[in-house]
Amino acid sequence: MLVVAGAIGLLALIVGSLLGPKKGSRTKLMPYESGNDPSGTARERFPVHFYIVAMLFIVFDIETAFFYPLAVAFKQFGAFAFWEALVFVILVLIGYFYVLKRGVLDWR
Amino acid sequence: MPLPHISVMLLLPFIILLLTTAACTALGFLVHRQAVTWTAMAGLIITAASLIPLWDRHLSSFGGALLGDPFGIALSLVILLGALLALLSSLDSAKRSSLSFPEYDLMLLLGVLGSVLLAMAGNLIVLLIGLEIMSLSAYVLATLQASRSSEEAGMKYFLLGAVGSAVLIYGIALVYGATGHFGLSGIAAALGHAAASNLPVLLLGTLMLLVGFGFKVALVPFHQWTPDVYSGSPTLVTLYMSVVIKTAAFAGLIRVFQMALSGVHGWVIPAEVIIALTLILGNFAALREENFKRMLAYSAVAHSGYLALALVAKSSLAEPALIYYLLTYTLMNAGAFAVVAVLQRDDSGVTISDLRGLYSRRPGLAVALAALLASLSGLPPFAGFFGKFVLFSAALQSGFVGLTVIAAVTSMAALFYYLRPAALMFFSEPAQTPQLPAAPRQYSAVAVWVAVGGTLLIGVLPNLVMQLLQRPLT
Numbered sequence: 001m002l003v004v005a006g007a008i009g010l011l012a013l014i015v016g017s018l019l020g021p022k023k024g025s026r027t028k029l030m031p032y033e034s035g036n037d038p039s040g041t042a043r044e045r046f047p048v049h050f051y052i053v054a055m056l057f058i059v060f061d062i063e064t065a066f067f068y069p070l071a072v073a074f075k076q077f078g079a080f081a082f083w084e085a086l087v088f089v090i091l092v093l094i095g096y097f098y099v100l101k102r103g104v105l106d107w108r
Numbered sequence: 109m110p111l112p113h114i115s116v117m118l119l120l121p122f123i124i125l126l127l128t129t130a131a132c133t134a135l136g137f138l139v140h141r142q143a144v145t146w147t148a149m150a151g152l153i154i155t156a157a158s159l160i161p162l163w164d165r166h167l168s169s170f171g172g173a174l175l176g177d178p179f180g181i182a183l184s185l186v187i188l189l190g191a192l193l194a195l196l197s198s199l200d201s202a203k204r205s206s207l208s209f210p211e212y213d214l215m216l217l218l219g220v221l222g223s224v225l226l227a228m229a230g231n232l233i234v235l236l237i238g239l240e241i242m243s244l245s246a247y248v249l250a251t252l253q254a255s256r257s258s259e260e261a262g263m264k265y266f267l268l269g270a271v272g273s274a275v276l277i278y279g280i281a282l283v284y285g286a287t288g289h290f291g292l293s294g295i296a297a298a299l300g301h302a303a304a305s306n307l308p309v310l311l312l313g314t315l316m317l318l319v320g321f322g323f324k325v326a327l328v329p330f331h332q333w334t335p336d337v338y339s340g341s342p343t344l345v346t347l348y349m350s351v352v353i354k355t356a357a358f359a360g361l362i363r364v365f366q367m368a369l370s371g372v373h374g375w376v377i378p379a380e381v382i383i384a385l386t387l388i389l390g391n392f393a394a395l396r397e398e399n400f401k402r403m404l405a406y407s408a409v410a411h412s413g414y415l416a417l418a419l420v421a422k423s424s425l426a427e428p429a430l431i432y433y434l435l436t437y438t439l440m441n442a443g444a445f446a447v448v449a450v451l452q453r454d455d456s457g458v459t460i461s462d463l464r465g466l467y468s469r470r471p472g473l474a475v476a477l478a479a480l481l482a483s484l485s486g487l488p489p490f491a492g493f494f495g496k497f498v499l500f501s502a503a504l505q506s507g508f509v510g511l512t513v514i515a516a517v518t519s520m521a522a523l524f525y526y527l528r529p530a531a532l533m534f535f536s537e538p539a540q541t542p543q544l545p546a547a548p549r550q551y552s553a554v555a556v557w558v559a560v561g562g563t564l565l566i567g568v569l570p571n572l573v574m575q576l577l578q579r580p581l582t
Contacts, residue, residue: 091126091130094130094133094134095133097133097134098133101137
């Protein structure tokens with residue numbers, strides 16, 4: 001199964017590169033930046049805040065992502081799910097207060 | 109929808125650890141760092157107290173996903189002891205390593221939480237969650253100090269740890285694919301009637317689990333991160349990693365292989381080869397090291413080899429021997445690293461020649477370090493001797509004669525590198541007196557003497573521990 005899966009992946013790459021037409025134009029060769037025309041070079045220095053906020057975003061994004069299945073199945077689980085979710089939220093909330101108090105969200 | 113069966117008694121240690129972590133997070137902003145450490149230590153002691161009543165009750169929670177058997181509880185107590193010694197010696201040594209902020213305690217507590225979860229896991233998923241909590245907090249701990257060596261160590265640890273985890277997860281997936289079970293007892297039961305076409309997948313999964321755990325416990329050839337990470341990290345973090353992480357990783361390894369996968373054919377010979385390589389390479393590489401901290405790192409690799417003898421031995425003999433040796437190992441290694449933390453000028457540790465004539469300057473520390481080194485090398489009055497004896501005899505009685513001979517011969521070679529620094533401390537006059545830091549060190553001294561006293565006590569009276577352990581464990 002592993003071999004078959006790997007072979008299909010390789011095959012797709014090889015066949016694609018053999019058969020696919022390769023006609024570059026200015027627009028096609030431009031770096032992709034979510035549909036906008038790129039401005040300036042990518043080799044810039046980013047404030048380290050950028051990364052920290054990105055990391056925090058992932059944590060809280062996952063927290064919200066967990067609520068969707070919970071909301072769907074909430075009727076079946078009842079009070080048990082409520083308390084479990086509450087524990088989870090409180091734990092993340094402690095982390096949030098820690099972040100706030102450490103001044104990570106002060107943008108200066 | 110039926111709710112899972114939960115035993116609150118069994119969850120209590122985890123709840124206490126979590127509440128302690130939450131409390132320490134808040135306290136970190138309000139009080140001095142030492143107060144946070146005292147709170148953390150109190151939390152660890154209460155957790156230990158909540159574990160002891162579970163000893164004979166064989167509780168399990170969440171349909172066997174969490175097991176309160178004596179094996180898990182005993183190793184959890186060893187983990188808590190190691191963490192307590194790490195926190196105790198950090199009370200004075202942390203300031204000089206510029207580690208004296210509450211995040212050290214928080215990450216350590218979270219690591220302990222993951223470790224205890226790993227030790228009591230009865231299910232591959234819970235095992236993985238515990239392992240990841242433990243590893244992630246250890247990566248953070250390794251990079252906690254603002255220095256290049258610490259950053260490098262943390263990066264190396266993270267990259268190789270991630271590879272290890274990836275292999276381990278693949279192994280878990282394959283084992284699940286072949287048996288249809290995540291629970292350890294379920295896997296063991298499914299092995300009896302596994303279809304013949306599933307056996308190659310099962311063996312591959314088993315070997316991947318072996319490799320994944322091999323990364324975590326530092327078995328050769330998956331040990332390469334150990335010397336760099338152990339010597340690059342701040343000494344206090346090395347202390348914690350070498351005892352708590354190692355105990356927990358071995359708990360997971362032995363649990364998975366003894367409880368679930370012992371019926372799989374074909375992994376024992378690769379395991380034997382790995383153990384033999386670990387014993388030989390770990391001990392001989394330590395012979396060449398001039399930095400004392402790096403030497404202890406290779407000694408940790410060598411000890412992984414001794415401990416891994418419990419992997420192949422019969423489970424009724426292996427488990428008490430493993431627990432006894434991990435307890436001993438925690439005491440001696442924590443003590444030895446605590447001494448390094450006191451003696452070092454910066455976190456690159458001390459060289460062996462720095463120890464020259466230590467007895468004339470710090471007689472107490474020199475005697476303590478000599479005792480710990482003698483125990484690490486396995487000399488009789490100390491627990492290291494009896495620990496090696498029970499491990500070797502467990503392997504021998506299970507029929508692994510060659511492996512036992514290699515273990516015995518390499519531990520002879522180990523005498524050289526353990527006893528050379530010990531001899532230097534007593535017999536040589538200092539050539540030019542190296543400056544030792546004059547800092548308050550009463551807490552580290554307590555940690556060191558607890559370690560020495562412990563190794564001496566359970567070395568002279570091994571039955572104190574062995575009697576508890578030799579009743580059927582699982």
